[in-house]
Structure formats: C-alpha cells, structure tokens
Amino acid sequence: MSRALVVHQVGGPEVMKLEDRDAGAPGPDQIRIRNRAIGLNFVDVYQRTGLYKVDLPFVPGSEGAGEVTAVGAGVSEFKAGDRVGYIGPAGAYAEERLLPAARAIPLPKHIDFETAAASMLKGMTAYYLLFETWKLQAGESILWHAAAGGVGLIACQWAKALGATVYGTVGSEAKAALAKANGCREVINYRTEHFPRRIRELTGGRGVDVVYDGVGQATFEPSLDCLRPRGLMVSFGNASGTVSIPDLGVLAAKGSLYVTRPTSGAYFATTGELRKAAEMLFAAIRDGAIKVTINQRFTLEDAVAAHRALEARETTGSTLLLP
Incomplete structure (x- = not known):
C-alpha cells in the first residue's frame, strides 16, 4: 500500500x-x-x-x-x-x-x-520564458522578481549565461546576497528601495527590455514603470494575488508596452516540446551554466x-x- x-x-x-x-x-x-x-x-x-x-x-x-x-x-x-x-x-x-x-x-x-x-518545473519554466516567450539575446537587460526563489535562481543564472544583464528583486538582504551570487548584476530589496526608481537609475533612464514577474498583484503595476518603450511585461505567477488591467490605455501611456501571461501548458502541449525543454535544461546543468x-x-x-x-x-x- x-x-x-x-x-x-x-x-x-x-x-x-x-x-x-x-x-x-x-x-x-x-x-x-x-x-x-x-x-x-x-x-x-x-x-x-x-x-x-x-x-x-x-x-x-x-x-x-x-x-x-x-x-x-x-x-x-x-x-x-x-x-x-x-x-x-x-x-x-x-x-x-x-x-x-x-x-x-x-x-x-x-x-x-x-x-x-x-x-x-522551475528550470523548464525558465526555458520557455527565456527562449520562447522572449528570445533573450546577449546585451539585453531583464528584471526578475523573486530572484532568490526556485525559478529565479535558475533563470537568473541562465540569463547571465546567455549574455544578458540581469537585475533582481528580493525581500531581504540574505536573499539579495543569494541572488547576486546566482547571476544578478544588481539586486534590489523591494522592502527598503523603490524598485522602479532604482531600475531607471541602473539603466540610465532607459528601462529594461523585459520584466519577469511571478509575484503578481503586488509588483505588476510598478513593474510597468521599469520597462523601456515597447518592452515586454511577462506575468507568469500569482504569489501575491491575481492581476487585472482595468484600462489598456495604461500600456499606451507607458510606452506602447506589451503584456503576456504564459503557462507551461501552452508551451509544453506536446511530448516533443516537453522533452526538448528538458534536454536544454539538463544540458545547461551539465555544462555548468546552471547550478x-x-x-x-x-x-x-x-x-x-x-x-x-x-x-x-x-x-x-x-x-x-x-x-
């Protein structure tokens, strides 16, 4: 039994x-x-x-x-x-x-x-977010919320290995040290810093190309202020509550932004898609890009x-x- x-x-x-x-x-x-x-x-x-x-x-x-x-x-x-x-x-x-x-x-x-x-699950989520939702290129910049979490630690390492500049947010100094040791160039403690203002400072006012947000309600709207014009907001989780946008005009006002809400079910609908993602993850672990x-x-x-x-x-x- x-x-x-x-x-x-x-x-x-x-x-x-x-x-x-x-x-x-x-x-x-x-x-x-x-x-x-x-x-x-x-x-x-x-x-x-x-x-x-x-x-x-x-x-x-x-x-x-x-x-x-x-x-x-x-x-x-x-x-x-x-x-x-x-x-x-x-x-x-x-x-x-x-x-x-x-x-x-x-x-x-x-x-x-x-x-x-x-x-x-965490690494294959990172795979479709970095390789499919937005095909991350060397020289681009991203902001990853909950950078010391399970998905965050894997994704930030992988993004750095791809040549991206990685910024992260966390909720404590201990988590900040962990995120910085795992791919983040700079880490923002959102409990003590205003993260949109800090991202603007770090990027010379431009903003990042992509924000990856698994936190949800608490971070969604401020994250829009972290993006460059025509940047992408990727909302992939609801840890702090679900997200809604009552007025799409907000996206226009902040620079013709894009927003997507991806799920693994849509990206891994077939066995081939599922196993391709796993192979990419396992290869990155083997090669040392991800610990x-x-x-x-x-x-x-x-x-x-x-x-x-x-x-x-x-x-x-x-x-x-x-x-």
Whole structure:
C-alpha cells in the first residue's frame, strides 16, 4: 500500500491529509512511478486553495522523479527500473503514482533524482520564458522578481549565461546576497528601495527590455514603470494575488508596452516540446551554466509545514518533499 497526501476540500495547508492510497496498475499508455523526490511549487498552493480549479479529491504536486515500477499496454519506450522525471499533471505528493507515459522525461546519468525534482518545473519554466516567450539575446537587460526563489535562481543564472544583464528583486538582504551570487548584476530589496526608481537609475533612464514577474498583484503595476518603450511585461505567477488591467490605455501611456501571461501548458502541449525543454535544461546543468540549489528538504509527512514556509516566503532556491 502506498501513501499520498489528499485534498478533499480547498483551503489552507492543513487540508492536505496523509492517507493510504494504492496507486493501482497502469492503464493503457500509462506508467507507474515510485517517487524518490518531489518538487514543491507555487502551483501546488494555487490548486490547494482553489485559485486553480482541480476536481476534488485530488493529490497535489506537479513535479517529481523516481523509478518506473510498471508499464501499461501500449508503452514501449519505458520499462520497470527506468529513471524518469515529470512535470504535471497533479498527483506527485505520493509514494507511488500513475502518469501518462507521454509526460515522462528520461533522466540522463548526470541528473540524480533530487536534482531532477528540484529543477524540472522551475528550470523548464525558465526555458520557455527565456527562449520562447522572449528570445533573450546577449546585451539585453531583464528584471526578475523573486530572484532568490526556485525559478529565479535558475533563470537568473541562465540569463547571465546567455549574455544578458540581469537585475533582481528580493525581500531581504540574505536573499539579495543569494541572488547576486546566482547571476544578478544588481539586486534590489523591494522592502527598503523603490524598485522602479532604482531600475531607471541602473539603466540610465532607459528601462529594461523585459520584466519577469511571478509575484503578481503586488509588483505588476510598478513593474510597468521599469520597462523601456515597447518592452515586454511577462506575468507568469500569482504569489501575491491575481492581476487585472482595468484600462489598456495604461500600456499606451507607458510606452506602447506589451503584456503576456504564459503557462507551461501552452508551451509544453506536446511530448516533443516537453522533452526538448528538458534536454536544454539538463544540458545547461551539465555544462555548468546552471547550478541547482536545494535549500529545504521536508518529509512527505511534513508537507503542511513546507507549504506554510513557501507561502510565508521563508524559502530560497528549491524545496523538496522526500517520500
């Protein structure tokens, strides 16, 4: 019998209950995975609170890595014992789970289970933001909010390796030091500095080419003042609340700005897109462009505490749940 954290009603971290739950036999085109490491991400919070709608009851978690224990009919590319990682769909907060084989990612030898679970969703998010949403070029400049977070640390390193000038925002001096050690040329503590004014100073009044914002409501509108004319605002998360623009004229007044709200579902709709992103990430880790930082580890039993720490912004880098 396997164990899993199950959500029967949306709410705070305490709604996650550890239960015995048999993963079952894989159906056609499915594999069963024994998780060795599970990634913690803000999308898990969005689903648990009901911000993102998921049918109840459900098992949270969109990222993990482990060993294939069984394959269903029609699966020929995987066998029992293979090492795989995955991002989405929900169901990762479990000792064992079923997964469509098309969403599994073979792990190369140089990627261990913890590195995979700590980097795939965050690193592949960084991939589509830097390579697809805006094809970042050497010499361009970006602002990354929550630069010491899981996505931020990976993305800022990757952007620097591409030759971009990277500015970041954080909420403490400790996080500022971490972000500066991981790709940021300058880091702004938004609790003590007015970050739009500081960005204008750092860029000689021009503004940056792109702002990447996973924070949401608290940072969205001030971020528009950080952009150069015809710059791009990339809103990819809602950690502080959802974003709305009541008047598109704001974008005209601030320099004919562009705004986009990308999601991994749109960028990784096919198996080929998914695995291309993983290959790019794993190559960047192999080549040393990205160092994956795991700063928190919790047991599966302590997932409630892990969620509380994440929501309180007490975490840096990647956080793992270990079954």
